[in-house]
Amino acid sequence: MPPHSRRSLWDLTRGSEDDRQRFIADTAVHTSIEALAARPNAAELSASFRDQSILLSTNEQITAALALIALDGVAQRIVLCPPDLAAVHIRYVMETAEVSAVLSDHAPDAADPRTAVRYVTCGPDDLGPITANEKRVATEWVLFTSGTTGAPKMVAHTLDTLAGPVERIRALGAGAVWSTYYDIRRYGGLQILLRALIGGGSIVLSSPRESPAEYLARVAAHHVTHITGTPSHWRRALMSPSARDISPRYARMSGEIADQAIIDKLRACYPQATVAHAFASTEAGLAFDVDDGKAGFPANLITENGTAIAIRVQDGSMRIRSNRTALRYLGENAPILQDPEGFVDTGDIIERRGDRCYFAGRKEGIINVGGLKVHPEEVEAVINRHPEVQMSLVKGRANPITGAIVVAEVVRKPPPGDDAESSAECVEKLRTEILALCRDALAAYKVPVNIRVLSALNVGASGKLARGRA
């Protein structure tokens, strides 16, 4: 048997007895695994991307999913653009990842930097795998980290680091129908796509255009057995009466801290299901799953004696060494991903209580909004562009739906003239203008929900803004 690195995603996907029944579906498209193999034009298109560095830049998740099947083993590199990648960063991404072709499901805009290279527009029906006897290469997969200041951070993986041992995935059971609230163009969602494909199952993709009730109705109609999302997704889902209409065998959370309340509620709603929470990040990969019904994780997972994974706590934060971690960051002057001993710092602060460990927030003060990470400094930089702003402080505020939301405190520059400037009307105008700036420059989850205009902010002895971090 050829080594895993030379078996493409398609080689690992196909060949199950029920490929005719297995499917990939979104709100509009439903295709069987078997049908993918019977697309000669698609095979030709895929082969035309051989050894290219491809920017996969799609509106629809399903096009991205099918393109991954078509291109892994063919392309030298696939750059998987998340849905909220800002247009302003495209040029940087293309240069850094040495992109030589773009695969998209929509026509380019006028003066679109993506047209500097070969630009192919196609729909889901145009995509399919290369033929069995063509050469396979070890394609590099490039993902984006979910929260970054300035230019986006790109992380290199391979199918091996992303998927992990094939036997372990297949042990989860063939014939599973997976679904996920995540977008499959991010690490968490991609994990589920790979489990569905490699594990001999099917997948139902979510859509940002449907309500939770509509999504859950599709999940029920497709008899989804395995479903995953962030604790925020689940808190939202459990508000819907439709949550009672599904009966998964496996419900999983990751991307945020899963507290005891949400674990208990999922278990109560789905008594027949295994309820698990996992720790994973784009850089550190999947570290572990916990399914004992308790928040946190057993302290004995922190060991360097494990065969597959070593976990240590250093300076309070969790570090992971395993064959699931990313290879490196892309780009010149990129930070070093692994320490000299091969550990990746997750930046997650661990607190030990007895024989259990708990996540106690982030080292750098990153705000986690429903699984999406926000660097306060990025938002502050946008707010500080307003000519009347002297300084600003962005922080997280607890929220029962998304765990946290972004709020901002702003200090105005002293008005040049009289005190009329500080009237409520002026403050309101400032707030509105700052919000408009933020909405223009930032993804919705990064825009402050509340802006307080204050007379001063705390500045510590170091001259740095006192962020009040633990």
Add this chain to the structure above:
Amino acid sequence: MKAQNASAQETTGTIRVTIIKMIEQVAEEQGKTLPSLSDDAPLAGSHLDSLRIAIIVARLDDQLNLDSFTGANDIMPLITFGDFIRLHENAAA
């Protein structure tokens, strides 16, 4: 926390109006027009994603000067639009 200088009846009426306005405003910011919300309409059927509901909850707490979700996370009874309004009314009462 008690709303200042308002009878209970006035308070609840005002809160309903404030909530409807807030939901409409957030939906508009999201570029969506909502169907009119009746008290027994499931909030989850409203096309508002979790971020928008989070925003509505946070802004309402600010605007009404409430802490309607003390104890956090416990949002399960919040199935309908009517429940949502009652929760805020109770917090204000």
